[in-house]
Amino acid sequence: MAAAPPLPPLPPAENLSLAEGAYRRLRDAIVRGELPAGTKISERGLAPKLGISAQPVREALRRLEADGMVLTQPRSGTMVAEFGPARLAEMGRIRMALEGSAAALAAERADAALLAALEAQLTRMRAATAAEDTQTLAEANEHFHALIHHAAGNAFLLRSLTALRGYDHVNRLRALESTPKELPKALAEHEALARAIRQQNPELAEERMRAHVLRSLRAGGLLQQDKK
């Protein structure tokens, strides 16, 4: 068994089945607004546009329905759901809850490898924060959270969090770039969170993660300030 690479593989390789590819393409198209809310879509209609059969398209649509991105009534048709600011706020709330659970579970089963990987990302973050390198910071942030998601070791949780990622990957960048003065706060929160995980304190880790995501959402303008 050879030594692990410096950056442990999160999902080491992409399988890219046709259904998976269709799912991602459609998801991105919806998020980017290329398929506006209310657009009628159908398995047969999308199949030739994606260059595949109708069957994988159907599978992709079922997943998108589970994610809440499309609405389909049984024998009639499928349309992309509308998610305005209100819905994005809802998804943000849910993400806060699930990220908190992931942090708690990760704290329970934290091992040396996880702690080292988290520390590596923190090091990147410290440098990027000092340099206000938002690009690198966004990447490190993604890795940091992804590490926790995987460390939680729960398939359902991982799947759910991955689905939620589609909703705010745009707003995440905006949140980081629009308010550079928030960057030190985020860094401090990440460090405090890593500490809670290191001392294997699930409740503390959950609470800190929730606070971190909540502030992040507020910085992105997705949640009101009247929450306490």
Add this chain to the structure above:
Amino acid sequence: MAAAPPLPPLPPAENLSLAEGAYRRLRDAIVRGELPAGTKISERGLAPKLGISAQPVREALRRLEADGMVLTQPRSGTMVAEFGPARLAEMGRIRMALEGSAAALAAERADAALLAALEAQLTRMRAATAAEDTQTLAEANEHFHALIHHAAGNAFLLRSLTALRGYDHVNRLRALESTPKELPKALAEHEALARAIRQQNPELAEERMRAHVLRSLRAGGLLQQDKK
């Protein structure tokens, strides 16, 4: 438009497509232990046993995979995942988080119909608690939570909570029956929760729901007492 029935239809009718039916049957079979962990299952193998084609079976297996109940690696095979007490505890944690989110969202958009429906279930609960009628109590409890899930108005959240229900529908009964002295506590929590929803306080509703689910999990022996 006729007047609504006294118990507003949660899911008014069951569509029961073949894929949906296969999903439920397989899910129940796994939960009941008829398909022990590690059992190898395949689309083609299950199709004749369910009396349907392999295609709906596949769809059901994909959903079960999303729920974390089966593990499938791409070209090799599918097996039912093992969920011992540790995994059930994880799912309990996640359920606590998602139930909290649902309560918060339900509090945000609470209307007269919801409050009336919740009050109706509370009335049932009060009587059932006094009579220690655990059967009726379990039903009212299910309805109460289902009302909140639907009132949250979020497809993704509803789907996730429905998936989680499969994990603890056994332990839920046990929790209620094994500790009758806990019943008044649960009733008081439900009433306090309804109050928070009535005054449209999302944070309070979320916190109370989390506490309620947490105590319920502990009563069922799914979580340790060292949590605070």
Add this chain to the structure above:
DNA sequence: CATGGACAACTGCTATAGCAGATGGCATGC
């Protein structure tokens, strides 16, 4: 002109056939 009903064109859903990749046993060579 308004209205109802049948028909054509959709839709999601299911069945069947066949694909490529993975698995395990068995024969072959060392």
Add this chain to the structure above:
DNA sequence: GCATGCCATCTGCTATAGCAGTTGTCCATG
């Protein structure tokens, strides 16, 4: 005897065809 490579078999995955509902349009009728 042990390792090695081949091949039958089984797997998930995809393509195609056809089913049964739904919907909208157009013509016939009051």
